[in-house]
Amino acid sequence: MILVTGGAGFIGANFVLDWLAQSDEPVVNLDKLTYAGNLENLASLQGDARHVFVQGDIGDGALVALLLAQHRPRAVVNFAAESHVDRSIHGPEDFIQTNIVGTFRLLEAVRAHWGSLDEAGQAAFRFLHVSTDEVYGSLAPQEPAFTEQHRYEPNSPYSASKAASDHLVRAYHHTYGLPVLTTNCSNNYGPYHFPEKLIPLMIVNALAGKPLPVYGDGMQIRDWLYVKDHASAIRRVLAAGKLGEVYNVGGWNEKPNIEIVKTLCALLDELRPRADGKSYREQITYVKDRPGHDRRYAIDARKLERELGWKPAETFESGIRKTVQWYLANPEWVAHVQSGAYRDWVQKQYS
Numbered sequence: 001m002i003l004v005t006g007g008a009g010f011i012g013a014n015f016v017l018d019w020l021a022q023s024d025e026p027v028v029n030l031d032k033l034t035y036a037g038n039l040e041n042l043a044s045l046q047g048d049a050r051h052v053f054v055q056g057d058i059g060d061g062a063l064v065a066l067l068l069a070q071h072r073p074r075a076v077v078n079f080a081a082e083s084h085v086d087r088s089i090h091g092p093e094d095f096i097q098t099n100i101v102g103t104f105r106l107l108e109a110v111r112a113h114w115g116s117l118d119e120a121g122q123a124a125f126r127f128l129h130v131s132t133d134e135v136y137g138s139l140a141p142q143e144p145a146f147t148e149q150h151r152y153e154p155n156s157p158y159s160a161s162k163a164a165s166d167h168l169v170r171a172y173h174h175t176y177g178l179p180v181l182t183t184n185c186s187n188n189y190g191p192y193h194f195p196e197k198l199i200p201l202m203i204v205n206a207l208a209g210k211p212l213p214v215y216g217d218g219m220q221i222r223d224w225l226y227v228k229d230h231a232s233a234i235r236r237v238l239a240a241g242k243l244g245e246v247y248n249v250g251g252w253n254e255k256p257n258i259e260i261v262k263t264l265c266a267l268l269d270e271l272r273p274r275a276d277g278k279s280y281r282e283q284i285t286y287v288k289d290r291p292g293h294d295r296r297y298a299i300d301a302r303k304l305e306r307e308l309g310w311k312p313a314e315t316f317e318s319g320i321r322k323t324v325q326w327y328l329a330n331p332e333w334v335a336h337v338q339s340g341a342y343r344d345w346v347q348k349q350y351s
């Protein structure tokens, strides 16, 4: 079996669902269930003996040691993190605790467990660390996309904490020989995406008749990948990645934010037209920019394609349509995540 951390969050849950749709290899899922963790994402696995959920913190060394000893997974896939840049600006502390200290404690527990395995067990074991393109900083308009050789230049407390965790993972390979793999992926979108991030926030606000808050001039560029393509890339790296290596994951879909918002408006105009016959575009509102806002991210994913034969299955057009359709088909999920805590966040960030 494998141990997944953060598997009740957006990407982790999609990964677990896809993993169990494609194989019968069980998953132990360790998640703290912060505001971003949601067992409803995993509702379709209820009663499925292949999925064992454990609520807990990756920073709890004793708990992780117990889970490793009990279940003896052949791999750990680490999704657990605080993941929202705007929240890291309001309060970096949780990011330091989970992303840096938590990853360190997880690595320590995994190192001790790995050290206790026999030779064959050690050779087969993998620790896959899921990271982000944001560790590479911001690109100028004409600069080539980030390769794995790009220097680390994180600009937000979020990206700095992820960069620190990447360095720890690398060091555990070089110093202790821990069999690690790291993936650095571009912005994901798709089902179960918490509506604090750009794409789900815009869909949810549009349908609620609320303003669509575009930061600054809306010309910041992100490189978008459908979440299930990220899951397939992680499966591929886990199966065939070279130990100690880093793989960039992306779909060659660079888009300015305003174009994303207009695309979402056009899809909603088609699939769920406003009662007054006007376009959702009417709701677009330019608001104060994010402090230190990175201008452009772009991922060069050629290493993953060349060495491991991975390619995304979705185009941006097919993926974004599926995403909008998913939100339209799942109003209960949306209503449930918009709890009191969610409303407090929206008030703090957008008032």
Ligand code: NAD
Residues within 6 Å of the ligand: 005, 006, 007, 008, 009, 010, 011, 012, 030, 031, 032, 033, 034, 035, 036, 037, 038, 056, 057, 058, 059, 078, 079, 080, 081, 082, 083, 084, 098, 102, 130, 131, 132, 133, 162, 184, 185, 186, 187, 188, 189, 194
């Ligand atoms: P998310 O915020 O939706 O989910 C994070 C999950 O981790 C939640 O279920 C939360 O409860 C859990 N968690 C948080 N702290 C924990 C702790 N201390 N112990 C155990 N569980 C904890 O995040 P996401 O968007 O699914 O991102 C998952 C990973 O992928 C993160 O490491 C993130 O940095 C990385 N990543 C995200 C994106 C993106 O576009 N969302 C892109 C590239 C990489």
Ligand code: TYD
Residues within 6 Å of the ligand: 084, 085, 086, 187, 196, 197, 198, 199, 201, 213, 214, 215, 216, 218, 220, 221, 222, 257, 290
């Ligand atoms: P986000 O989804 O928070 O991801 P990240 O900051 O990790 O890339 O934001 C994506 C882009 O959208 C980013 O440039 C900030 C911008 N954005 C807005 O313009 N308005 C919003 O309300 C949000 C949440 C983001």
